[in-house]
Amino acid sequence: RRDMGKSVFADLRDETDRIQVYAQKNVLGDEAFARFAHLDLGDILGVEGELFTTRTGELTVKISSYTLVAKALRPPPEKWHGLQDIEARYRQRYLDLISHPEAGARFRQRSRIVRALRRFLDDRGFLEVETPMMQAIAGGAAAKPFVTHHDALGCDLYLRIAPELFLKRLLVGGFERVYEINRNFRNEGISRRHNPEFTMLEVYQAWGDFQTMMTLAEAMIPAVAQEVFGTLDIVHRAADGASEKVIHLAPPWERKTWRELLDHAVAPGFMDWPVEKKREKAQHLGLRDIKGFEDFEVANQVFEKVVQPTLIQPIFVTHLPKELVPLAKTSKEDPATVDVFELCINGVEIAPGYSEQNDPVEQRERLLAQVGHETQKLDEDFLVALEHGMPPAGGMGLGVDRLVMLLTGAESIRDVILFPQLKPLDDSLPPIRIPEPNL
Structure with a gap:
């Protein structure tokens, strides 16, 4: 004024x-x-x-x-410097949106990204569906769930960690192309790439496989980038605004096996080493707290901590050990692996995709191996559904928050979630000054 x-x-x-x-x-x-x-x-x-x-x-x-x-009873952030405290920007997002126009622009871009994902799949005959967010058994992923209690039913329920097993039930029921943009909840750590509540796109296609899903992802992500941003070259900038790196989304994207990448980054034949030698090498590479890890777990830690951060340009990492992905089909070329991929971009896994396991006998064996003695965690209803017959299918889960981070250049998942989870503050804000009635 x-x-x-x-x-x-x-x-x-x-x-x-x-x-x-x-x-x-x-x-x-x-x-x-x-x-x-x-x-x-x-x-x-x-x-x-x-x-x-x-x-x-x-x-x-x-x-x-x-x-x-x-009437505004509290002043907005200071005119020239705005809301500078990063945590305050997350806690009081409304002030962040007032004082930082670029924050509002990013969330509008997020909305357009989600619309573009829907449009892409709708145009290809996929049906958007909704599956339960409260489930009697937390299935579809290896993660710790949040637990709640339903008084009327008299039982504990779990906030879903993944919608996968319900979407596969729909394949059994004859829906051949389905997807859901869903909220998942995992009672695990918080980091710049992880929030306990996050958004996933899960898509399943009957008569497809992991190759089908690679083709879908390789077409969908560039189409979304082109529609929303008008380019396939995504620039990520440093704090001073200088260009730090450019991610090129134009297909075709590289394809490498999990074993190939580990052999190249660590040592030739690394996957054939005995587990103790793997542990020694992992510790030499800086990994800690891996004592007692099984062979495939050690290798996976090495991949996630050493190899994955170097994968900046889009790459499909294929054929992971079958122990890591119990819901995927065993590879005919190498029975120790499964027909899966992990799409990695900018050092982050953006989307895993599978040739979905549809053999009910083998699926039961794999899930029993995963749950061990905790057979109450076995989803018998899902296995019964498989016994009625599920067509061969490809499936993929795309991390929407991570895709938005990739396309907007955000460095933290908290920058692309309007109200990220934070530890509650003990101290309340100071009391407000009530103005005179004529104001």
């Missing part, structure tokens, strides 16, 4: 832009002008008046009347 005695210039802003307004004492009258002159930054106004252009060429509304729609 610029006060010039008998006239005041001020800026009004909405989510699209800002416009200057001009208030005059001789037009509004003494009382209304005095109130206007004492408005606070952040007050919400409605104005009426005529448009004109100032001598400097700025479009302006000459106010004939105004209404104070809502």
Whole structure:
């Protein structure tokens, strides 16, 4: 606001832009002008008046009347520096959106990304469905669930860790192309790449396999990038704004086996080493807390901590050990592996995809090996569904939050989730000052 005695210039802003307004004492009258002159930054106004252009060429509304729609009792972030504390930006996202236009732009881009994903799949005959978020058995992934209790049913339920087993039931029921953009919940760690509540796109196609899903991902992600950003070259910038790296999404994307990448990054024949030698090498590479890990677990830790961070350009990592993916089909070329891929971009797994296991006998054996003695975690209803016959299928889970990070250049998952999970604060905000009634 610029006060010039008998006239005041001020800026009004909405989510699209800002416009200057001009208030005059001789037009509004003494009382209304005095109130206007004492408005606070952040007050919400409605104005009426005529448009004109100032001598400097700025479009302006000459106010004939105004209404104070809502009074701001707390000041917004300081004008020039805004909300600088990173944690405060996450806790008070509304202030972050007010003071950082680029934050609002990123969340609008997120909305457009999700719309583009839907449009891509809808145009190819996939049916969007909804599956339960509260489940009697937490299945479809190896993760710790959140537990709740349903009083009327008298039983514990779990917030879903994945929708996979319900979507496969739909394949059994004859829905041949299905997808769900879903919220998953995992009671595990928080990091710049992990939030306990996150968004996934899961898609399944009957009569497909992991190759089908690779083709789908290789077409879908570039199509979304082109539609929303108008380019397939995604620039990630350093804190000072300089270009740090460019990720090229134009297909075709590279394909390498899990074993090939480990052999190249660690040592030739690494996967054939005995487990003790693997552990020694892993510790030499800086990995800790791997004592007691099984052979495939050690190798997976080495891959995730040593190999994956180097995979910047899009690459499909294929044929993982079968112990890591119990819901996928065994590879005919190498029975120790399964027909799966992990799509890695910018050092992060963006999407895993499978040739889905549809043999009920082998699926039962694999799930029993996974749950061990905790047979109550075995989803018998899912296995019964498989026994009715599920067609061969390909499936894929795409991390929507991570895709948004990739396409917008965000370095933390908290920058692409409007209200990320944070530890509650003990201290409350200071009391507000109640203004005089005439304000």
